[in-house]
Amino acid sequence: MESYTAGGKFDCLLFDIDDTLYPLSLGLNSACRENIEDYMLNKLKIEESQVPKMCLDLYKEYGTTMAGLKVLGYDFDYDDFHARVHGRLPYEKLKPDPVLRQLLLSLPQRKIIFTNSDKAHAGTVLKKLGVEDCFDGIIYFETLNPSTERDVHGRGILCKPSLESMEAAIKIAKLDPKRTVFFDDSARNIAAGKAAGFHTVVVGSSALVAEADVALESIHNIREALPELWGEEDAGEQVEAALRPAAVETTVLA
Numbered sequence: 001m002e003s004y005t006a007g008g009k010f011d012c013l014l015f016d017i018d019d020t021l022y023p024l025s026l027g028l029n030s031a032c033r034e035n036i037e038d039y040m041l042n043k044l045k046i047e048e049s050q051v052p053k054m055c056l057d058l059y060k061e062y063g064t065t066m067a068g069l070k071v072l073g074y075d076f077d078y079d080d081f082h083a084r085v086h087g088r089l090p091y092e093k094l095k096p097d098p099v100l101r102q103l104l105l106s107l108p109q110r111k112i113i114f115t116n117s118d119k120a121h122a123g124t125v126l127k128k129l130g131v132e133d134c135f136d137g138i139i140y141f142e143t144l145n146p147s148t149e150r151d152v153h154g155r156g157i158l159c160k161p162s163l164e165s166m167e168a169a170i171k172i173a174k175l176d177p178k179r180t181v182f183f184d185d186s187a188r189n190i191a192a193g194k195a196a197g198f199h200t201v202v203v204g205s206s207a208l209v210a211e212a213d214v215a216l217e218s219i220h221n222i223r224e225a226l227p228e229l230w231g232e233e234d235a236g237e238q239v240e241a242a243l244r245p246a247a248v249e250t251t252v253l254a
Helices: 028-042 048-062 065-071 078-086 098-106 119-129 163-173 187-195 219-225
Strands: 012-015 110-114 137-139 180-184 199-203 214-216
Touching: 012 163, 028 048, 028 065, 028 078, 048 065, 065 078, 078 119, 098 219, 110 163, 137 163, 163 187, 180 187, 187 199, 199 219, 214 219
Parallel strands: 012 110, 012 180, 110 137, 180 199, 199 214
Antiparallel strands: none
């Protein structure tokens, strides 16, 4: 595992939102998938028997189902898609997280959100968790896909896990990848982050995935696993991530 203390301090922490800042067990992921499938069936009029497999296959090939649908030529409005997919999520399951809030506020580094979701969803989740004022910036769908560049000359949707999205985030947030730690629940996103030069932390499992430097079962474990982010290189017992042959990636479709 790559040493986090080698080469000096980190000056930026890059966080995903969904299933990273809150646990997968809350069920927003499965609700999101159901809403996407409903949109494909009732809005795009895709044959019902094809929807579940198509939804998953497009996610795997293009990063998000939405991106894949656009590549296939389906005509729909991005804002309408997000409103129908995210607007009906059970946000009431998200509660203020004072532990997370205190951890974030105590971290001295610049903190940036990097999510595939739209601005409205990102804002709602951060507010529900009570951490909306804990970040120095947010990179969301509209940041990577400004309205002036959408559907121009066949330009596809820019989103994780593409290396291009990582490079765009680096440029937008003016990051030094070697001094940035990237937190995400997706094995594919972690691999792309490593390819872009980030130090990587997979969240949601104690099992290391390919290209992850550290594994956190919960974001709440960040101080125990990475005390050096607080300048506590000599703090206590070092937390070692369990090494397993492979980890099953969570399917986040939006």
